Amino acid sequence: MERNSNDVRGLLSRMPDNTAFKQQRLPAWRSHLTAWAVLPGFFTTGAFFLGMGILLILSAKSVKEIEITYTSMCSNCAKLRENASNFYKECTCSVPFFIPEKMPGNVYMYYKLHNFYQNLRRYTISRNNRQLLGEDITNVENCAPFQRDSNGIPIAPCGAIANSMFNDTILLSYYPHSSTRINVPLLSSGITWWTDKHIKFQNPRSNNLPSAFTGTTKPPYWRKPVYQLDPENPENNGFLNNDFIVWMRVAALPTFKKLYRRIHRTGPFANGLPAGNYSFDIAYNFPVTVFKGEKGVVLSTVTWSGGSNLFLGIAYLTTGAVMWLAAFSMTAVHLKMKKRNIVSES
């Protein structure tokens, strides 16, 4: 037929377009999972996972970590803190310990809390990020029930998180010999996220910190106002206090550790902590027995894959092993099928 195609379109105005899309004929790759298609994948990923698992376990094993729980060791202090009336009484406690192996490289000191639910919903939202930006320190919105003290003066920093800040001080001493004692130099810098220190937390603008915080009061559980947190380093005060910033990053799980100090690698500690006797000198302020909690200190080195947790390696190993198992069973099924097909065909 020599009919013009234009004529056809004109005559049949409602004819659908014959395009691949509208006729659902787009070129497509079809997936069909058969043993042949998936077995190589199973074996290779399985092998990769096994390898990764071993690698991860080895690297986690290389991490040196020591944890000392001191709640029971300082039980007298712990008892003291159970009574709120002893709030201003000092209590120190020394915890000796032994490092059997040298801890090379950067060593980090953490404090660890057990059973402390920083992730409780009402707790996590009891803060005000605008106040912490330093723009309007009287902004205590969302901080209930720690917004204002009984006189109506706004609390800075407000909220339950700030109020319950960890306030033990821990010092580390090294005993190269039984008589000599060297204070291990600790750095409080570089323990926060850079963005926290420089963007999220800012002191209010003023010549000196105390005047900047006038018109506010300290949180009820605190001994000192926020601008006196670190008497040694005036830079490390106010909302920019490193310990404060670390505390304000709410832990995800009820048992957590938070970075407290870095070992300053100078003198005998240039290559990390040598093996030997050490002790923590702890100013015990933070009550934990109320919630059946425990406190501890952790000294740890790190590797590329994180801390000393073996689990990731185990996860890789297990997954890899299961994959191989699956692959083998599938091969068996496949071969059996093939055999049966041959039999039935013949």
Added chain:
Amino acid sequence: LPLFTTPSPSPDYQSGKGSRRPCPREGRKKINQIKTTKYTLLSFLPKNIFEQLHRFANLYFVAIAVLNFFPVVNAFQPAVGLIPICIIMVVTALKDAWEDLRRYKSDKIINNQHCFIYNRKEQDYVQKHWKDVRVGDFVQLQCNEIIPADILLLFSSDPSGVCHLETANLDGETNLKQRRVVKGFLHQESRFEPELFQNKIVCEKPNNNLSKFKGYMEHPDQTRTGFNSESLLLRGCTIRNTEVVVGIVIYAGHETKAMLNNSGPRYKRSKIERRMNIDIFFCVGILFFMCLIGAIGHGLWKGKFSGLPPFDVPDANGNFPSIALQGFYMFLTMIILLQILIPISLYVSIELVKLGQVFFLHNDIDLYDEETDLSIQCRALNITEDLGQIQYIFSDKTGTLTENKMVFRRCTIMGNEFSHQENAKRLETQKELDSDDEDWTKCQYGAFPGLSTLRHTGKILFHMIFFQEKDVTPDQGLLTKVKDAALKLETLTPHKVTKPSFTTGSSITDFFLALAICNSVMVSTTTEPRQRVRCLNSPASASPSLPLLRLTLEKAWGQTPPLAVEIPPMWATRAAPGKTARPIIPEPEFCYEAESPDEAALVHAARAYNFTLVSRTPEQVTVRLPQGTLLTFDLLYTLGFDSVRKRMSVIVRHPLTAEIIVYTKGADSVIMDLLEDPKLRKIRAKTQKHLDWYARDGLRTLCIAKKVLNEDDFQRWANFRHEAEASLDNQDELLMETAQHLETQLTLLGATGIEDRLQEGVPDTITALREAGVQIWVLTGDKQETAVNIAHSCKLLEQRDMVYTINTESQETCESILNCALEEVKRCYDMSKTEHKFFGIPLPCQAPSSTMEAAVPDIGLVIDGKTLNIIFQGNLEKKFLELTKYCRSVLCCRSTPLQKSMVVKLVRDKLKVMTLAIGDGANDVSMIQAADIGIGISGQEGMQAVMSSDFAITRFKHLKKLLLVHGHWCYSRLARMVVYYFYKNVSYVNLLFWYQFFCGFSGTTMIDYWQMIFFNLFFTSLPPLVFGILDKDISAETLLALPELYRSGQNSKFYKMSTFWIAMMDAFYQSLICFFIPYLTYKDSDIGVFTFGTPINTISLITILLHQAMEMKTWTFIHWSVLVASFLLYFVVSLVYNAICVTCNSPTNPYWIMEKQLSDPTFYLLCFVTPVAALLPRYFFLALQGTLGQSPILEAQKLDKLPKEKKDLAIQEWRRQKERLSTACRVAPFPGNARLGHLQVPHFTEQELRDSSIKESSSPMKRHVGDWVLNRDKSSPLPCPGYVGHNQRSPSSSARPSPDEHLLGPSGYKAFGMFTDSQTGSPGASSRGSHKRSQSSLTI
């Protein structure tokens, strides 16, 4: 009756009979403006919100959002909690607004169309918009204008006061309809004067009945004139063939009949949605359970502490509520937290997916019909997936399985049969001719070198003439007889009145005259399609102008191609020699526009014998006789066809003899009873015999009869009739009575057999659907014989099927037949079953030797309307259904529309299956509405079926692709998408739930709330949508080639209880992995809440997307890009959000977390191992399934991967294997072989059958039962052999060359039902699918 009085320009609108009210003000007048929009600018917001809140799910989410505003229970910031439901509602509102806007625009276009309205001030018609038309206005309409409102016709430029309408917009019928000016307005001057109109119009209240309308007009002198729908011009129709008409507006705007008929799309709930709603309740249960765990857990956790821990924050007042109360609060908090366990976006997604699916349905070129320029119409937008789950199809016959294009096949006149073998041959070869029509055309042009300019027209004409069904090749024998008879008639002069004689000759002319006259066919010419032929008998038209001449001449050539070449053009104007004063007019190509295709077929048949209907006006009919004489009959009355009388009549005055003759045409059952001529009993019996043959051949039969009236009788009757027409109250009954009074004592002239050809592709479609496991029932109003024949030719019944026929009017008989048949069938099945067990599953399919084994035949059931009634009344439904379960196909003949819908409802409700009803006529409407899916065929019989259907297609064969391909796709896509949605939401929400175990069940989320919202709205919403619209688990070709794949949908393979729970389990497992691997990794570390949540969120996203990827079977670039885009979008959005949001989501905020995580190797390590571990079981399971590959779907997917040729081979192999298996199953060795032969013991002769069909009242049933009882006692060991008929053909009968010979050969006919061979016809011996075959089914 509302009252319209219209002497003034502002007509009164009063309601109540005769009660008058004060004239209303202008503003209250009914105006013609239409408004189909749901909303206005102002009302949109409140109304839309109100409507959306009617949906239960929306209400649930709003309630939860409101709950979130109470500080004691909130889980998120109050305002943020509103976001998801707001977005959902906004999306829905936008969709509604868009739809409404479209309606508004189309309304505006319609309202602003122009028309001419009479203006009193200007004393003339002025152009106005449609919307300004008011009730009582005088409207002037020109040819081809669309009618703006329902208008009462008062004036027509046509001298006979007629106006022609095309109602295609309204009912799809393309033939022209006549409308008449209201009586009393006919004889006016050339112009209608609205100023002089002083009448009051009273008519019925607006209603939606298109064909009924009545009222009267009160003249100033208190006389009344009635009018009816004959004078009503309906809105939306088009004026044709009439220069100018004037009318008065009766109904306007929304009160017009067209608007009242517009019911809009329907709402049905699909099977998947019903299933889904159940599962949502399961989800609610799970949610409740989880919240309970949260509440109790919180209480227990609280109880652990003796004192007040520093992290336990009191409420705003510094108090701690009691533990029980806190637990209760926590319960509510958890509901808010875990709310999306009920998939909020699922409803919106499903709607969007269905829109997409409908889009692709509309655009399928295979479902497009060139002839009508129509694609499939989806009128119900929300049940596309039901197309994939159909188990029963109920089909109409006429117009659905058949073309409803009637072809005249044979006739009997005065007891003489004319077989029209030439015609039959032509129809047989038509297919072949069609294929090489191009060569034919070329040949033609070769012979007409000078006509190259007219090539195009010529080609079209050529097609019309040679390949239209209307064309009838006359029977040579009859043709000569007709010529002789006509010669006699034409020599008659008006003065020589001969006594009416019943010679064959005059009967033949009468017969053909009746065919040509007794109808309501309109005549027009093809050259000017809508110009009616009116006065051809006037001498002036004898000399046509030259261009017309050329055209007509060409047509003449077209008709008799090779011969006409020689004839010089002068031939046309030259007077024919011999005859006096008879101008020969070159015959124009007449177009007959008939209300029913039967009529057109008969008129064409008459024309083939040169009784050409030349023109028809309300007063006159002109017929040209074989010799060219034009006979103009005065049309005295036309008694139209109705379904009660089943006949129509015309009363004409013969121009030559001046006799008043009644020609009646109608169903044989009716006409035969009205014959009152004892002399012609023999003819009647003969004709009846022929009619039975016709019916067996699947022809539609009509009887033609005549009656001569004397002048007095006619006058008396005419008066009677006139009274009836004028009466208002019971006009219908009176008219009916007068018609019945006249149509008595008729003289039989003959009968015609018209073939309704099977639609193209019907047998193929039915075979495919049957292979797909769909049960097909045919419900028809037609005769049993015709229906059975059609069933055979469209492969509904096979040669070797065992057909039970039940026609009875007694309940006991019916019950006993059902019982026996059931027993019989069951035994057969049991036997074959035991054989099977013997063989085991991998049947060693060595082809069973046909001599040894008898088949368990397929079973068919034929039942008629009366028996159906018995079944419904006598509580036999259960047995009936049980029997039908064994049947391959069921035929219900002679069933009324109500019965059709009752059958559908019975099957749907009792068997709990998905049903589909398909039909084309008004009688199928109830059935279409009763079924789960109603499909209308937009064909010859108007639009009523289409209007009430869910989907409208143009041909039956489209059903194949619609169900097998689109149905399967829509179902599998949507089902899998729904399951995926459940999985997705559960697996995501569970992450939050697991976290509760580590945060004291306090309702903390470790994922930032905005990121959670984005997660659902952007990152994981598009892939399921694309999947739901585009994924093809199996290609269209494979689905069409292997219809059995459709069964997966019937069995709800993709979405059933187990699928849902497997998905749930998988979701739980995956969420466990996705939570606990990161948890154990970060345990005891210094991880922060959101720093912990980010990898979990990421892992979950990867897992969910990969899970989707595993579900997808086809990967087009759209799939790829959407998946990759979703993945990238997540990182981009998270990075940007985390980088700019320092305090934006106070008090919690996720500043810089994503960036920090991306610099941590642990994050990558986690993102790698966790999704793999989470998806490993599913992947392994899928791969194992793919390897074992037992299900047909998987096998088919395997095939799809093969290259084209290999695939075709594999499909063939597959089909062969299936066939072998199925034959092995059916043709199992059968120890009762010999016995089966006895099943056929009682056979009835043709005569007995005849008797039973004629004398229905004498209940032949009982007699046959008696026969059977005797038979059983004598010979058969089986209890009920008598009811079983084997429809087998003996080898000799299948070898018969032509059915015509069989029917009409010199040896007479063989009696049907006489084949007593017990030998099983081999399947291969079945003849081609024609329904001209005799049938030996045994009827009781």
